[in-house]
Amino acid sequence: MNAPLLARAVPVQGCDAPPVLRERGQREVFCGLTGIMWLHRKIQDAFFLIVGSRTCAHLMQSAAGVMIFAEPRFATAIIEEKDLAGLADANAELDAVVTRLLERRPDIKLLFLVGSCPSEVIKLDLSRAALRLGQRFAPQVRVLNYSGSGIETTFTQGEDACLTALVPTLPAEPAGSEKSLLVVGVLADAVEDQFRRLFRAMGIERVAFLPARRAGEMPAVGPDTSYLLVQPFLGETARALENRGAMRLAAPFPLGAEGTTGWLRAAANAFGVTDAAFEAAIAAPRERANRALEHSRAALAGRRIFFFPDSQLEIPIARFLHRELGMELVEVGTPYLHKDHLAADLALLPAGVQLSEGQDVDRQLDRCLAAAPDITVCGLGLANPLEDRGLTTKWAIELVFTPIQGFEQAGDLAELFARPLNRRAALEV
């Protein structure tokens, strides 16, 4: 994608904040369709129908290539050339595809029509299509829409767009309800269960997760809802929740022992949990997390890491790798920097760290090659060329596919970075 070149350093906030290099040039990222890979696993009775081209279908097929489904939970309705040329009624064709799908699959309770670059180019109005089809198939199936288009977006924005579409459909908390906690963002079921147990151990009982595992169990929201984000890429979802009256709890993201402690602490403070109850609930798992990190510290301490902007997880992960494993941050690139949602993580970064927002890939490649970091976090498209130049890389997309949040996953998160370094060391012997 080409755009006018622009690079300038501007402060994030206040005078103590590290300067941010803002770049608006050619970018190397996946599109928001990729989010379907983890969203479809989470909402077990949902179906994601991409309204796109053969390119979109190929992307999904290669991303999901290793999975074999008896009944897949996503597919692509292909926009053909006659649709692009305006020779066919794309709406009528879409209605026919959806009707066939829902007749054949009564297990589907929530259908997402997912827009793509081609559907945007032909200006196919999927919100009207979702309304029309939603009326036809109610109450058995709810039909929603969002865009996964790669035009000016990055791949984790697909989850943000999906959850934003869900928020207006959430039931309202009855007025005067007891205060409740909403955990927002896709988590692996095992991680969700761990957090639920920790909140219960602290005495916080009214806890719900967005998205829920089933369409009929989506949480209620209202002015008595406090929410915690599990991902830094949910800016639009947060805005939609606040429009429903919910209030965000400011916290670092739950990555590593320190981040998870801070994240849980924000809930504990909001719900009046005593220090003693908080410590009693988290002491053992925090200790397990710290012990698990020991394993990777020898491989990572003092090693230099460079982040290309990709998943939007870069800043909390950089904070974790620097503070808990002693890594040196060469450059931390992120596609978008949400300074409010990332404030707690930014405050924990070392003074003078080089942050960059957006991308001008050629310039960033020059900086990366000149710096010769020990490990580089980047998208799949850059990994092979960088490996070819002798750099060790980590695929950013793995950070979204792998359960990394919470105390029990801290060791695995560190291991994701230690493994490529250990592998290269072994190859060089």
Ligand code: SF4
């Ligand atoms: S949505 Fe756009 S960027 Fe994504 S696969 Fe389809 S055409 Fe490519």
